[in-house]
Amino acid sequence: MDEKIPRRDAINYLLGAGLVALGGATLYPVIRYMIPPKASGSGTASVSAAKVGDLKPNEGLIFKFGDAPAILVLRPGGDPYTASDYVAMTAVCTHLNCTVQYRTDLKEIWCACHNGHFDLQGRVMSGPPPAPLDMYRVAIKGNEIFVTSEKA
Numbered sequence: 379m380d381e382k383i384p385r386r387d388a389i390n391y392l393l394g395a396g397l398v399a400l401g402g403a404t405l406y407p408v409i410r411y412m413i414p415p416k417a418s419g420s421g422t423a424s425v426s427a428a429k430v431g432d433l434k435p436n437e438g439l440i441f442k443f444g445d446a447p448a449i450l451v452l453r454p455g456g457d458p459y460t461a462s463d464y465v466a467m468t469a470v471c472t473h474l475n476c477t478v479q480y481r482t483d484l485k486e487i488w489c490a491c492h493n494g495h496f497d498l499q500g501r502v503m504s505g506p507p508p509a510p511l512d513m514y515r516v517a518i519k520g521n522e523i524f525v526t527s528e529k530a
């Protein structure tokens with residue numbers, strides 16, 4: 379018995395499948411926009427920020443902490459093998475979310491956007507930032523420098 383699909387049914391089937399695909403392609407980004415991903419910084423997170431020796435005393439580097447930048451600084455005169463000689467904090471300025479940087483000349487964290495200054499404990503020293511930078515814990519395991527946030 380010949381079971382050919384009539385031409386009209388085949389066209390309707392293809393048209394229906396195309397409409398379903400178009401609907402999915404249209405709705406997916408809308409749904410993704412309406413349901414944002416979990417904010418970073420919730421819960422405990424730990425990342426390998428650098429290797430021992432990547433920083434000299436009085437140097438800092440920006441690294442990726444979840445989906446936000448963070449900054450790791452080896453204090454002036456600090457020992458690269460001693461975790462307590464490092465400080466780490468978010469690099470997202472509390473004013474308008476610019477990325478801060480370490481100023482070796484000032485030995486401070488500095489936000490270039492509006493001249494905000496923070497000390498190495500993340501406290502605001504001057505400028506418009508309304509709140510301190512969130513500090514992270516630093517630990518050395520083997521040759522890796524791990525940074526951990528315990529924000530609830």
Ligand code: FES
Nearest residue numbers: 471473474489494
């Ligand atoms: S965004 Fe940092 S001081 Fe304005």
